Amino acid sequence: xxxxxxxxxxxxxxxxxxxxxxxxxxxxxxxxxxxxxxxxxxxxxxxxxxxxxxxxxxxxxxxxxxxxxxxxxxxxxxxxxxxxxxxxxxxxxxxxxxxxxxxxxxxxxxxxxxxxxxxxxxxxxxxxxxxxxxxxxxxxxxxxxxxxxxxxxxxxxxxxxxxxxxxxxxxxxxxxxxxxxxxxxxxxxxxxxxxxxxxxxxxxxxxxxxxxxxxxxxxxxxx
Amino acid sequence: xxxxxxxxxxxxxxxxxxxxxxxxxxxxxxxxxxxxxxxxxxxxxxxxxxxxxxxxxxxxxxxxxxxxxxxxxxxxxxxxxxxxxxxxxxxxxxxxxxxxxxxxxxxxxxxxxxxxxxxxxxxxxxxxxxxxxxxxxxxxxxxxxxxxxxxxxxxxxxxxxxxxxxxxxxxxxxxxxxxxxxxxxxxxxxxxxxxxxxxxxxxxxxxxxxxxxxxxxxxxxxxxxxxxxxxxxxxxxxxxxxxxxxxxxxxxxxxxxxxxxxxxxxxxxxxxxxxxxxxxxxxxxxxxxxxxxxxxxxxxxxxxxxxxxxxxxxxxxxxxxxxxxxxxxxxxxxxxxxxxxxxxxxxxxxxxxxxxxxxxxxxxxxxxxxxxxxxxxxxxxxxxxxxxxxxxxxxxxxxxxxxxxxxxxxxxxxxxxxxxxxxxxxxxxxxxxxxxxxxxxxxxxxxxxxxxxxxxxxxxxxxxxxxxxxxxxxxxxxxxxxxxxxxxxxxxxxxxxx
Numbered sequence: 001x002x003x004x005x006x007x008x009x010x011x012x013x014x015x016x017x018x019x020x021x022x023x024x025x026x027x028x029x030x031x032x033x034x035x036x037x038x039x040x041x042x043x044x045x046x047x048x049x050x051x052x053x054x055x056x057x058x059x060x061x062x063x064x065x066x067x068x069x070x071x072x073x074x075x076x077x078x079x080x081x082x083x084x085x086x087x088x089x090x091x092x093x094x095x096x097x098x099x100x101x102x103x104x105x106x107x108x109x110x111x112x113x114x115x116x117x118x119x120x121x122x123x124x125x126x127x128x129x130x131x132x133x134x135x136x137x138x139x140x141x142x143x144x145x146x147x148x149x150x151x152x153x154x155x156x157x158x159x160x161x162x163x164x165x166x167x168x169x170x171x172x173x174x175x176x177x178x179x180x181x182x183x184x185x186x187x188x189x190x191x192x193x194x195x196x197x198x199x200x201x202x203x204x205x206x207x208x209x210x211x212x213x214x215x216x217x218x219x220x221x222x223x
Numbered sequence: 224x225x226x227x228x229x230x231x232x233x234x235x236x237x238x239x240x241x242x243x244x245x246x247x248x249x250x251x252x253x254x255x256x257x258x259x260x261x262x263x264x265x266x267x268x269x270x271x272x273x274x275x276x277x278x279x280x281x282x283x284x285x286x287x288x289x290x291x292x293x294x295x296x297x298x299x300x301x302x303x304x305x306x307x308x309x310x311x312x313x314x315x316x317x318x319x320x321x322x323x324x325x326x327x328x329x330x331x332x333x334x335x336x337x338x339x340x341x342x343x344x345x346x347x348x349x350x351x352x353x354x355x356x357x358x359x360x361x362x363x364x365x366x367x368x369x370x371x372x373x374x375x376x377x378x379x380x381x382x383x384x385x386x387x388x389x390x391x392x393x394x395x396x397x398x399x400x401x402x403x404x405x406x407x408x409x410x411x412x413x414x415x416x417x418x419x420x421x422x423x424x425x426x427x428x429x430x431x432x433x434x435x436x437x438x439x440x441x442x443x444x445x446x447x448x449x450x451x452x453x454x455x456x457x458x459x460x461x462x463x464x465x466x467x468x469x470x471x472x473x474x475x476x477x478x479x480x481x482x483x484x485x486x487x488x489x490x491x492x493x494x495x496x497x498x499x500x501x502x503x504x505x506x507x508x509x510x511x512x513x514x515x516x517x518x519x520x521x522x523x524x525x526x527x528x529x530x531x532x533x534x535x536x537x538x539x540x541x542x543x544x545x546x547x548x549x550x551x552x553x554x555x556x557x558x559x560x561x562x563x564x565x566x567x568x569x570x571x572x573x574x575x576x577x578x579x580x581x582x583x584x585x586x587x588x589x590x591x592x593x594x595x596x597x598x599x600x601x602x603x604x605x606x607x608x609x610x611x612x613x614x615x616x617x618x619x620x621x622x623x624x625x626x627x628x629x630x631x632x633x634x635x636x637x638x639x640x641x642x643x644x645x646x647x648x649x650x651x652x653x654x655x656x657x658x659x660x661x662x663x664x665x666x667x668x669x670x671x672x673x674x675x676x677x678x679x680x681x682x683x684x685x686x687x688x689x690x691x692x693x694x695x696x697x698x699x700x701x702x703x704x705x706x707x708x709x710x711x712x713x714x715x716x717x718x719x720x721x
Contacts, residue, residue: 009510009513009514011514012510012513012514012517015514015517015518015521016517018521019517019521019524022521022524022525053506080505080506080509080510080513081502081505082551083558083565084565084567084611085565101509101510101512101513102509102512102513102516102517102543102547103513103516103517104516104520105516105517105520105521105524106520106524108517153582188586188587188590189583189586189587192586192587192589192590193586
């Protein structure tokens with residue numbers, strides 16, 4: 001996997017690069033818009049990590065530029081600004097995800113993984129992990145052929161976990177995607193909903209699908 | 224019209240001044256008319272009395288007998304006995320004098336007048352036919368019996384007003400005969416009362432017109448003021464680049480609008496400054512924090528660190544996280560105060576919203592074995608709000624309630640609609656807030672000393688932020704609390720006006 005990191009803060013760029021290399025990704029870095037565009041056009045990257053405030057054109061116009069040229073490499077935006085409008089303009093420009101500085105590194109890695117995986121999966125309306133099935137059209141969930149009744153919140157949570165099957169999703173990712181918000185007190189709420197889900201999905205089965213990853217988040221996987 | 228408005232005051236001022244002027248003028252007018260009318264009556268009476276004198280003396284001088292005739296004419300209406308005495312020796316020619324008198328008195332227009340003639344000794348020598356006893360009594364009491372000068376007086380018989388003259392004259396070479404003549408002045412009074420009605424009505428009409436026109440013109444003069452007010456109200460943080468249009472206006476208004484616009488310009492500059500400043504602060508503080516945090520986390524992920532180093536790094540990381548939260552909250556607070564555009568205000572059903580809050584809070588409360596109840600009116604009740612920021616308010620309050628309420632305690636969420644909006648209260652049976660701390664709980668960085676620091680954890684900005692959000696929605700947060708009994712926080716949010 002090859003990643004382009006566009007970040008003008010030298011030290012931050014260095015630590016991110018080191019962290020990514022640690023988990024065996026190849027990383028190129030650029031610290032201005034010209035280099036970034038040049039690199040993005042010459043090399044086939046699997047992911048571009050883009051800081052919004054960089055010298056030259058800002059990250060948003062770089063992203064727009066790439067999308068105009070039919071470059072659909074996933075883009076993860078990094079920014080120190082956390083206004084909703086900044087977030088919206090970032091996503092409107094074609095970014096796939098958005099992370100505000102300062103971020104937690106495990107959270108960052110989880111998002112990178114999610115984005116890298118997204119590129120390689122086909123979209124289907126039916127999700128299947130082991131004997132757990134979820135139909136996105138009818139919103140029906142069953143395990144081993146047996147229907148499971150879920151509340152809308154539980155359904156959204158399970159759907160999100162299943163889309164990211166095998167990956168660690170952080171609490172922040174869950175609260176942003178399932179509840180559409182990022183608020184501290186939510187981590188407890190998420191815990192409880194995960195427990196509800198575990199009860200309904202894993203309770204009567206030998207094989208546990210939902211796993212808690214201490215200090216990071218949760219993962220749904222068939223192991 | 225409001226009583227404290229310039230329009231009202233000007234109208235009142237105009238009208239009072241005009242009222243004063245009109246009153247003075249009316250009094251002067253009334254007085255002059257009245258004096259003129261009375262003067263005319265006086266002259267009239269004087270002429271009539273003079274004519275009577277002339278006639279009587281003329282009759283007397285016609286012939287030696289004529290004097291007797293005239294004298295007898297004067298005696299004509301005396302008592303029957305007198306008439307009998309004189310009646311027998313009425314000299315020839317008396318008829319002529321009678322006829323003359325009848326003609327002359329008609330020409331004088333005495334028909335409506337009352338009169339009598341007194342001899343120097345005060346005996347009544349002649350009276351008009353209409354002179355009743357009652358009126359004569361009035362004559363006796365109002366007129367002097369002996370007088371050498373002309374005398375005027377007001378008289379009143381029954382309910383009719385008269386004006387009278389007492390006119391001494393010469394007859395029979397004697398000076399002190401007196402004609403007492405009274406003429407009705409009903410017509411004068413009629414004219415005067417008509418005049419009063421005319422004046423009162425006229426003044427009223429003029430005053431009404433003044434108030435109406437005055438208020439109309441003041442409104443026209445003051446229109447730029449209301450325009451300026453409207454324009455100024457429309458200028459908020461989101462459109463500070465706007466200016467109040469300076470069209471053709473009165474000089475004073477032009478100056479006012481000019482200074483207004485200069486003020487907005489200064490405001491715009493300082494807002495831009497604050498915005499730029501907080502954006503710089505965001506960048507300058509967050510970037511180093513991001514670097515430290517990432518370095519520490521990366522180091523912690525690696526397995527080869529010593530336990531002691533790991534402990535140090537974990538503590539550092541915790542403190543970095545706290546610092547990050549404080550910086551974020553502070554920046555948000557600054558934005559709430561200077562950048563209203565961070566709110567995405569949308570029409571929303573507050574009842575559905577509270578139900579959702581309740582669902583999530585139930586999870587938090589259940590964990591700690593705290594009972595959570597809800598009593599809210601039926602929806603939908605619409606407000607205009609930013610759901611994400613409002614959630615922050617309620618989670619903050621509920622988070623605190625759960626934190627400060629012991630297991631088996633109780634939390635109630637209830638709401639009621641009042642004139643000022645919807646009041647949503649969260650009542651807990653927690654430890655309460657000491658009275659000494661109560662005035663400060665909304666202040667920045669306030670931590671109650673009664674709560675142990677380890678437990679408090681937050682940035683000390685939560686409630687401050689919550690209140691800022693509520694106020695940005697046109698609402699507020701208030702609370703009541705008693706130590707060891709619990710607290711009730713009430714969020715007030717204005718409803719959408721239909």
